[in-house]
Amino acid sequence: MGQFLYSFLFHLAELLLPIPALFNKKLRLFVKGRKPVFKQLMHFRATYNDPVAWFHCASLGEFEQARPVLEEFKKRYPDYKIVLTFFSPSGYEVRKDYDKADLITYLPIDTWQNAKKFVDLLNPQVVFFVKYEFWYNYLKRVAQKNIPLFSFSTIFRKDQIYFKWYGAFFFRTLHCFDHFFVQNQESVEVLEEAKVYNFSKTGDTRFDRVEEICQQAKKLPLVEAFTEGHRTLVVGSSWPQDMVHIFPLINGGKTDLKFIIAPHNLKASEMKEIENQCAGKVIRYSKASEQNVSDAQVLIIDNFGMLSSVYRYGDFAYVGGAFGSGLHNILEAATYGLPIFFGRSAKNRKFQEATDMLAREAAFDFERSEEFAEKFAALYNDEDQYQQAADRSRRYVEENLGVTAQILDFCEAYIK
Structure with missing residues (x-):
């Protein structure tokens, strides 16, 4: 029931968002920017047959956390192509010309059809999601294909929906990850209480970035x-x-x-x-x-x-x-x-x-x-x-x- 309702709401959002987007610049960028994504992926894959590391950020703040890991990954694994996706225009519009990624685009809305098509076309060898980004259909498809999946600079709190009595569906998204790299002791305690043990307390990657x-x-x-x-x-x-x-x-x-x-x-x-x-x-x-x-x-x-x-x-x-x-x-x-x-x-x-x-x-x-x-x-x-x-x-x-x-x-x- 939870998955059906979740998917229905995102399908509905995908259908209806173009209407308010007519009157809101940020929403207009949100909708318009997602239209060419699958063509971009097909062109990218037609051009490159290299292994891919996919980094996903919600917005600009999460990009600053992703950046040191992305750039160090590129140094360690020069044979990989880097694909960077954003959820929000405030991240994409500022960093769409960032030169350390081989493809920068939006993440389509989290319907099962979008997630399956996106992951299958991109076919990444490793996936990194930053901080709070937990999109059920994307994570499920990555896990189904046994692609290593990590979340870093992550913070968990007791008041998040994953740990509420009514949040069982959302809690399942956490089981898709191979490992969480969390920022603080509160996250450690919340995960342990929820009997999630595939984590390390490492801190925030932004320290490396600001240094x-x-x-x-x-x-x-x-x-x-x-x-x-x-x-x-x-x-x-x-x-x-x-x-x-x-x-x-x-x-x-x-x-x-x-x-x-x-x-x-x-x-x-x-x-x-x-x-x-x-x-x-x-x-x-x-x-x-x-x-x-x-x-x-x-x-x-x-x-x-x-x-x-x-x-x-x-x-x-x-x-x-x-x-x-x-x-x-x-x-x-x-x-x-x-x-x-x-x-x-x-x-x-x-x-x-x-x-x-x-x-x-x-x-x-x-x-x-x-x-x-x-x-x-x-x-x-x-x-x-x-x-x-x-x-x-x-x-x-x-x-x-x-x-x-x-x-x-x-x-x-x-x-x-």
Whole structure:
């Protein structure tokens, strides 16, 4: 009954989604992007007869977790072709030109017909699904064909449907996997309680990724000229809900403190609002020069792709998103040993790194502007306390490196 209802709902979704897609850009990309998938697969297989490793990600965040494993896999097994699929347009549209994969496409909706056709056409030799992706029909077909199937950077919680009394059908999807590489102790305990034992606690592959980014960070002379001789708070991926708490600090009279702000959305209205709310001189990176940047108090990064390199010039980091859709990547700041601040939200518990860094007092959360100001001042005014938090931040990253190698060393026995 469960399988019938599951398949019926996905068939219905496949039929009906083109209607709301007429009025929604993201849905339109979701529907349109899936139309050529099977033609792409047939062309791919007509071109290459090589063994295939298939990596599947929900979206952009999961891609960042997949990336170190995918790239290391390519180094270890150069004879393999890499196929990368996404569920969401927010992942596919950003990474559709990623040069380390041989084919990048959408994953068709999870009907049995789509899953069987997709897996049979692609005929992969090994499959990796990232974090939360558990599509029953695809997993069932991969398991039926005895293709090695792994999930990594995975997190399980007791409140997930797989472990509810009514979730027996969804729980069956877990039995399709050869092995889970989970992030945390809670996942271990949940799986053991459910009598699932084919797992290892390895951690999150993003640690390897952010360390690689750190080692390859670009030198930014304009940012260096801006920060020289001043302590700096880097505000990464900020939303208007975050800036409400930042403006009082900017206008609080700390002459030794500068601010680099990288908005999540580069809307003209948001950048203009930042400029209007700041009492001191504000300059956008696109208009900065070494002559006019040094006396500014606030530097706005008005482009994408720089933030991970900007953190190297900071002394503190504020990472946005917690008051909205979800906390953005705090590991990019942690890898440079920055104490980190972010909003307090129930959603944060889904991010293991946030939980860990709060427990270590390498990161600090808050609800009100006054609470943020108090916690920031404690580090700003006490060099010893600041240094302890910075050391804990960097040490947290160092202690969690090497996950990629653990995963691929384990999988070696399954790869022909």
